[in-house]
Amino acid sequence: VMGEIDEFNQRVRWVIDNIHFRKNLNVSVFETNIRVLGGLLAAHLIYAEGIVPAAPAGYRGELLPLAADLGYRLLLAFDTPTGIPYGTVNLLHGIPPHETQVTSTASGGTFLLEFSMLSQLTGDLVFERAAKRASLGLFLRRSSLGLVGNHINISSGEWTHKDAGIGSGIDSFYEYLFKAYVLYRDVDYMYMFNASREAILKHLYKAPWYIEAHMFSGAVVWPIYNSLQSFWPGTQAMSGSVAAAKETVRAMHGVWRRFGAIPEGFNLQHGRVQPGQASYPLRPELAESIYYLYRATRDPVFLHMGRDLVYALNTRTRTRCGFASLRDVEASQHIDRMESFFLSETLKYLMLLFDTDNRFNTEYIFTTEGHPLPVRAVYKEDTAYRRPDGAPSAPY
DSSP states (O other): OOOOHHHHHHHHHHHHHHOOOOOOOEEEHHHIIIIIIHHHHHHHHHHHTTSSOHHHHTOOSTHHHHHHHHHHHHHGGGOSSSSOOOSEEETTTBSOTTOOSEEEHHHHSOOHHHHHHHHHHHOOTHHHHHHHHHHHHHHTTOOTTSOOOSEEETTTOOEEEOEEOSSTTTHHHHHHHHHHHHHHOOHHHHHHHHHHHHHHHHHTEETTEEOEEETTTOOEEEOEEEGGGGGHHHHHHHHTOHHHHHHHHHHHHHHHHHHTSOOSEEETTTTEEOTTOOOBOOOOHHHHHHHHHHHHHOOTHHHHHHHHHHHHIIIIIEETTEEOEESOTTSOOEESOOOHHIIIIIHHHHHHHHOTTOGGGSSEEEOTTOOEEEOOSSOOOOTTOOOOTTOOOTTO
16 A cells, blocks of 8 residues: 555565464454454455566465465354354364353454455355355344344344444444445345444434444433444445535544544543543544545545544654554553554555545455455456365355
8 A cells, every 4th residue: 555565575475484374272253354364365466456566576376375274264153053153263173162152243244345355266155155144144133123232142143232333342344234235246235234324324323423222222322422433424425425424524523633532432411531431542433434535525624634633643642663542532641552453544544545646545445454455346266276175164
């Protein structure tokens, strides 16, 4: 994205030479998918699409079988009665003993982009089928109001946490329904997104904000702006609801202007930071929505918003060797931690906001971890790839 071709080639070669997944290691299925599998697929496609010439770099497609190997190991988590995956898998042995039967909606329904792309490139449809079955498993268990809850039992299909919202625990489920339609043109995904959006606007939207409500009764549970809700205006803008997206992002940006960051929770009823939710871990969602709204409107007001974010990040979070999370947006104490999404998303969206001629601004969809996937009518299957013997197939 930044044009650092030599650095990109070096890091890809290091991954090829040093990384394997034959490890007795418990990992988050959700996080490993969006951070690791998505990164491997995006890097492979950068070569496959000719953005970086493969031959001079000595690249021979090695990232794809590495990604597929990881995909098969994650796939073991999807063997459940509902199709909704376990939250944790052991890369060597499968599901850990006594693994919980409860997962969040986001953790169970954020696989459509990466798994479907893996199917497109390898020709093995098992990944796409598993991801779609999981998303359908959540969507078909929505309430009569059309809302999904926050946590669900993957065996019984019973909702264990019935708060509905668009923030923490649910956010990327909705994001992936729309983006999967853009990438793969499966009308089922658009139907699920439109039905979900209708329910969200009817029961959760209190202009310009969104609240959390009980998924069955619609009663307000939390009048809180959760920081992860900030992705929603960007998704709205991509899907054509620009006016509503602008209204909401202006309100969210107002919170940023007030604190120089977005707290994890802001109480809308009392107009203050929610107790216990004062930190800012360098999240990217507001930058993402500002980026998409600028791409949709070319309104310079969004460049000014982006400038506010850059200024605050430099003055409040920059340290000698990186950027640090804020323990409290109303204070200046740092946490000695910089999440990987700060580089892969926050800074990427801000850079692309101002780098208007960057090729990744068109014909690409970014995953929820900021990995670029090309939008193509047909994806070229790697004919050299061979499905390994013993790779799982049923019940997908």
